[in-house]
Amino acid sequence: MITAGGVAVRFGRREVLSGIDLAVCPGTVTGIVGPNGSGKSTLLRAMLGAVPVSAGRVLLDGRDLRRVPRRSIAQRVAFVGQNVGGDPALRVADEVALAGIARGRGGASFDLDVAQALDAVGLGDRAQSALGTLSGGERQRVSIARAIAQNAEIVLLDEPTNHLDVRHRLELAAMLRDIAPTVVIVLHDLDLAAHVCDHVVVLNEGRVAAAGSADEVLVPAVLDEVYGVEVVTTQGEGGVRSLTFRLPADVVDEFMGKKEL
Numbered sequence: 042m043i044t045a046g047g048v049a050v051r052f053g054r055r056e057v058l059s060g061i062d063l064a065v066c067p068g069t070v071t072g073i074v075g076p077n078g079s080g081k082s083t084l085l086r087a088m089l090g091a092v093p094v095s096a097g098r099v100l101l102d103g104r105d106l107r108r109v110p111r112r113s114i115a116q117r118v119a120f121v122g123q124n125v126g127g128d129p130a131l132r133v134a135d136e137v138a139l140a141g142i143a144r145g146r147g148g149a150s151f152d153l154d155v156a157q158a159l160d161a162v163g164l165g166d167r168a169q170s171a172l173g174t175l176s177g178g179e180r181q182r183v184s185i186a187r188a189i190a191q192n193a194e195i196v197l198l199d200e201p202t203n204h205l206d207v208r209h210r211l212e213l214a215a216m217l218r219d220i221a222p223t224v225v226i227v228l229h230d231l232d233l234a235a236h237v238c239d240h241v242v243v244l245n246e247g248r249v250a251a252a253g254s255a256d257e258v259l260v261p262a263v264l265d266e267v268y269g270v271e272v273v274t275t276q277g278e279g280g281v282r283s284l285t286f287r288l289p290a291d292v293v294d295e296f297m298g299k300k301e302l
């Protein structure tokens with residue numbers, strides 16, 4: 042279990058996270074949403090111990106992350122970042138295997154895990170391709186396969202859907218609970234967050250604006266304020282709720298006025 046208590050993060054003189062309290066319960070999917078620059082990626086990195094906290098504490102099963110050896114964090118927590126890197130000359134299967142090998146895994150059973158992870162993201166037939174020959178969305182799926190092959194207890198995913206088409210986005214949503222027992226996911230797609238998350242944390246300007254179930258927090262009273270838009274919730278077929286957004290009329294007028302200049 043990861044918990045954060047009163048966490049603050051500073052970059053130079055600027056505090057980008059303040060007073061963050063959070064509990065990621067085992068067996069749940071926690072979503073982190075919020076506007077650009079609200080601190081979502083920074084919070085995810087703080088939960089991995091990759092960003093030093095300037096106040097408060099992040100605990101992994103009750104132990105201050107600063108006292109947990111890096112190797113032991115890496116064995117238990119996998120991270121899928123926004124930027125899909127990797128050596129373009131490396132074969133896809135080797136890229137997926139790398140994180141596991143660094144954690145002492147290997148052999149035939151691990152080769153099978155790598156193959157199964159690539160199958161799970163629909164890239165089984167690209168195992169021998171060079172990374173550099175893959176599209177942005179395919180590379181993003183390689184990163185997800187790497188997290189699956191790691192077999193970590195907790196996976197932290199930073200906007201894993203930003204390169205994915207609608208089909209692969211839905212596939213990721215469907216397989217999310219198979220990636221790891223506990224998942225923390227940063228998302229911009231609020232409908233997707235409502236669909237996949239047990240618990241949603243809304244960040245605004247480095248603070249928790251709201252936290253709770255999607256039904257409790259992904260509501261106009263919270264989102265209008267945080268995003269500065271007008272939100273309408275509609276109840277679709279089978280009770281599925283969806284969100285529609287529009288700019289407030291005065292903002293639209295302002296843009297129209299600028300266009301006429």
Ligand SMILES: Nc1ncnc2c1ncn2[C@@H]1O[C@H](COP(=O)(O)OP(=O)(O)OP(=O)(O)O)[C@@H](O)[C@H]1O
Nearest residue numbers: 052053057075076077078079080081082083084227
């Ligand atoms: N290494 C850094 N040095 C200085 N400032 C940073 C650094 N990393 C992030 N920031 C700043 O911290 C703030 C929060 O950034 P962060 O990437 O956590 O936001 P985010 O909510 O993930 O944004 P986005 O939705 O645009 O990805 C931003 O204003 C950003 O410029």
